[in-house]
Amino acid sequence: MANAAAPTPKANMGAPAPRVDARLKVTGQARYPSDTPVGNPAFAVLVTSTIATGRIERLDLDGARAVPGVLDILTYENTGELKGVKFGQGSSTSIEDLGPEIQQAGQIIAVVVADTFEAATDAASRVKPTYSEQTPSATFGSPGVTQEDATKVSPQHKHLPQAGDAEAAFAGAPVVIDLEYETPPQHHNPMELFTTTCAWTADHLTVYEPSQFVYGLKNGVAQRLGIDPDKVRVVSSYAGGAFGSKGTMTPRTAMIALAAKRLNRPVKLVATRAQGFTIATYRAETRHHIRLGAARDGKLVGYSHEGFEVSSRPDPYVVAGVEDSAQLYAFGAVATKVNVVHADRNTPGYMRSPPVVPYIYALESAMDEMAQKLGMDPIAFRRVNDTMNSPIGNRPYSSRSLMTCYDQAAAAFGWKDRNPQPGAMRDGDWLVGYGCATAVYPTHTGPAAARVRLKPNGEARVQIAAHEIGNGAYTVIGQMAAERLGIDLASVTVEIGDSRLPPAPVAGGSNTTASSCSAVKKTCNLIRARLFHAAVTANDGPLAGRSADDLMLQDGKVVANDGAGESFADIFRRMGVAVVEDYAEFVPDGLKPQAIADLYAGKVDMVGGSHGDKVMYAMGAELVEVRVHVLTREIRVPRIVGAFAAGRLMNTRTVHSQLMGGMIWGISSALHEATEIDPRYARYVNDNLADYMIPVNADVDQVQVILVSEVDHDVNPAGVKGLGELANVGTAAAITNAVHHATGIRVRKLPIRLEKLLQA
Amino acid sequence: MxxxxxxxxxxxxxxxxxxxxxxxxxxxxxxxxxxxxxxxxxxxxxxxxxxxxxxLQDGRYGRIELGQNGLRLGALVRMADAAAHPDVRHHYPVIGQSLQLAASAQLRNMASLGGNVLQRTRCTYFRDVSYAACNKRNPGSGCAALAGVNRMHAVLGGSDHCIATYPGDFGQALIALDATVDLISPDGARTIPFAKLHRQPGDTPDQETMLRPGELIVSFTVPAGPWTRRSLYLKVRDRQSYEFALASAAVALDLEDGAVREARIALGGVATVPWRAADAEAALRGKTIDEQTAMAAADAAFAGAQGHGHNDFKIELGKRTLRRALRQAAALEI
Amino acid sequence: MASVSTATVVPAFARASRATPAAANSGDARAPSDFTLTVNGRDHRLAVDSRTSLLDLLREHLALTGTKKGCDHGQCGACTVLLDGRRVVSCLTLAVAAQGRAVTTIEGLAKNGELHPMQQAFIDHDAFQCGYCTPGQIMSAIACVNEGHAETDADIREYMSGNLCRCAAYPNIVAAVRQARPAMKTASRD
The missing domain is CATH 3.30.43 (Uridine Diphospho-n-acetylenolpyruvylglucosamine Reductase; domain 2)
Known part of the structure; x- marks a missing residue:
């Protein structure tokens, strides 16, 4: 029986090996950080502020302290020893203190520690703060928000893309559209709650916390505690979903570390789902003003895009996705601007495909509207504007297979059956609409280091502090080692997620496979070279005197192309070693050698995307069918087809799952997800999984993933572009476009809820 | 806790x-x-x-009994068991469907029918004790939902003190079918119409039911009637499953030569209590169900509805839900 | 054959402060409740806080951390276990109220190292990514088949909707249930 989950590899694709951690995950033995046994833990429960801005005047702890079993309560009055870590330099937010100043709703104001979880929870509910409260500014349009030009306040975004004279282009264009779009706040809501367990042994701290960057967390926590980073170890063998939420240090970690230190006992925190909405980050709401100008034949002549993004009062978090959207088509002239709007909210942060999700949604919706205005098929319109060179500086793409993706997806979907007239397709009581959009994600590669040990029996151990967040890191890293060392995947043990291992970058920006596999490849190549050298320089033996260039590793042996070979065991014996072990540091082209030292210190720099002489992007085409009930207007997505090209694919099984899950994320962001804010209080009101909608199984029917072969030698030694954040980009636009096709109604504010389609 | x-x-x-x-x-x-x-x-x-x-499950609390005069559902019967019961599904499809479309398989395995009808509102301002204003939790403290985020809130049966939606589904089926509730307390047993169990919020939203202190629901009795087989529960929501209703309709029809002899209609997701739409029933009596009569019934059902901003759409959605349910029920092959 | 273990939840110093172990009904709401519970075929004699959920009991007192906490309010299904063979959310089940009943968790499925057909099917169809919701999905899926709610894909989707998967492995989960269904039927005939 065909197994859709394990597609047959095409050119430049790796085998669909089952996940090496699969057995642990289906038996409940995979240890997520809060599963780790620590001796006699005390339990911490957080108390968070119910106001968004103001000051704690009094904190009545008597009721809480009276609860039997309560051991300690941390507040602003006894946590002064915690040091601040700047936003953007290891911390997700500047709002790190437990008060007395309150700068966001849901700010942690107390940590209650007790012998049992039940007692700690009970006591936490009895902590009684008295606030002096100010009227908060909640979001766009609220009185008191302030606005800044992103290029002035965000060091990462000092220059935004510009090309030619966009105003002149619009003035001369026969067809112009001028539109605004809006996206809501969204929360990652990984299934795993935000947890932290801290245990001290003398002056050494071990932190068990789900993390996308154990080195960042290690160094950040050390800084907050004012201790040597070498005395901090962070362990995150598995993260129960992350999506960006576990990439940067949040304030809770140092608090739990301090609580454990004060008690001289391990302390375990499992924050509530509701607290997760405010003690970590989220995708902020955005607004977009887009203009496109085109000639009658569909050739674009100008694109302008001004973005507005909400951030917290103190921090200029901004994603500035125009950096990527501006590369996407042959736009002609380009003008972009991004504004940060400061409100009394927690600081936003990376959430799956941070820059491109909102900006490409807006652009790809506008592309559809322009195609409609031109009377063109939306795929044909994109083909007319396809390009192998970025309009920004006319730099070439390292590779680009967008239209191949469209062609393969369109054929599989049956796009030719689309009646271009909106509202013309119907099946019984359901209006049917087809829509499409482009998925795009910048390729990122970062520095990484790896240690690999090979034993004479052909078993290997790979050590690299990469992160398993569902991305298949254990598996693809093992596959790279197995391939380079000529052994079975089953013979490779992969150790990741521990700051005692050589460092890897944050599992963000879809760089894990590219960076880690490049480092593992480099390390394995050192081992290969040593074995080859030993084999060819021997006085005797089957490979003596040959050229190392003619050798390879296969089935636990060094072999020549004529079939001659020598076992690892024999070579090791001659070398006089029990194991061969190497360590290598990989620094991608374009980064300084210092990058590895920085990585050890918890700082990560990456190359790729829109920067550099060549622009590097993974791309895809998503085609979707929506159904809208003719009367009650429920919106359902029975079918979505995506074709994606992302350089080398290490494992078609894990890749398929990421792309499939990504498209469902896209459906979710189009139809379901929105964190609702009560502007009176600047608070999130649907801070739970019954009210914050994500799709359930019944919402998902046919999801087809097409893997498009693509070879790219420029991106990195592994040839991998990374695609964990590709497939959820563009989907919201594809669905918006399909809803328009089904109903004739154009929704320009996400999510698309049925009330927006109830108009007569 | x-x-x-x-x-x-x-x-x-x-x-x-x-x-x-x-x-x-x-x-x-x-x-x-x-x-x-x-x-x-x-x-x-x-x-x-x-x-x-x-x-208590072993006694009559745990049984489902179908008799000549109707259906008796023990209060400790689990939602999943009632939903799957062949007699319920065959003779009272609206009951089976209302249970089936609620919650998840796990929750339906756990939740009892008695508890189901007593479930509390999902209003955020009620469920989160850090909001000061909630007349249901703290009488006299105000209602944060009136001018708050109220997309899910009620457009029928609300007051200036509370607009919290009754979240259940089964209750709509019961009230539509004129069910009664058997109660027991130290003062003795009594039976009341299900329609009298819940109280509209008025100026005492903290008092949600007519139950006396310590009173326990023993069972529900649903009278037999020529309309029970031609019945259905339609639930409209954002997700396909595992979500409370934006709007729902419980409909049971007794048709004679295509004309409505009796209609039984209740609405969910839009009201503060299980909501019987008597005006809509009256509007249909003697009529053939078509687009026009269904629309007239829907208009009658929502004649007194009031939106509060985010939930304004529920008036139109509720009407369309009822129209769809009526057309669907009329077309059922019995 | 069931063995007996005693898991104590009351921390040492608190127990010392109490002269005699308090029984349920003692009138002291903070006194632990004593009861027995069978987990994966093994009887446990317990003394736990009445507030302790079955989920926290499994995770924090019996070291069975395969069952996951995703919301603690019955909204995600990550904590799904079988109670007397029926799937329930363990977060909304008070441990004391489960006394005398039989609990099956993800750790109780594999027999002598051989995976349950549902576990194998989840591997074969890559029915997870991060794996956090997976124990709950598998427990739910087994019940789904046993209930007879896995006969069509549409049924599987509907009856598996109580288990959220943020990685969105849903189509693969459906495929896994479809594969395991006949294997489970064969196994139950053996």
């Missing part, structure tokens, strides 16, 4: 005695626990004693 004394009882006398009028501290019955444990963990409910009544 606050500490409580847990007691298991095996007969109703012990149960109602433990929970009855003489009890000095707040007491709650525990059946499935899907509302109680949830709200205790949120600190909304703070019983000092919890009386576990699951051991």
């Amino acid at each position: 606050r500490p409580f004394i847990y007691e298991r009882v095996s007969d109703w006398a012990a149960a109602t005695q433990a929970a009855g009028g003489g009890a000095s501290a707040p007491v709650s019955y525990l059946a499935g626990g899907t509302t109680l444990v949830d709200l205790m963990r949120l600190d909304v409910m703070r019983p000092q004693r919890v009386i576990d009544i699951n051991a």
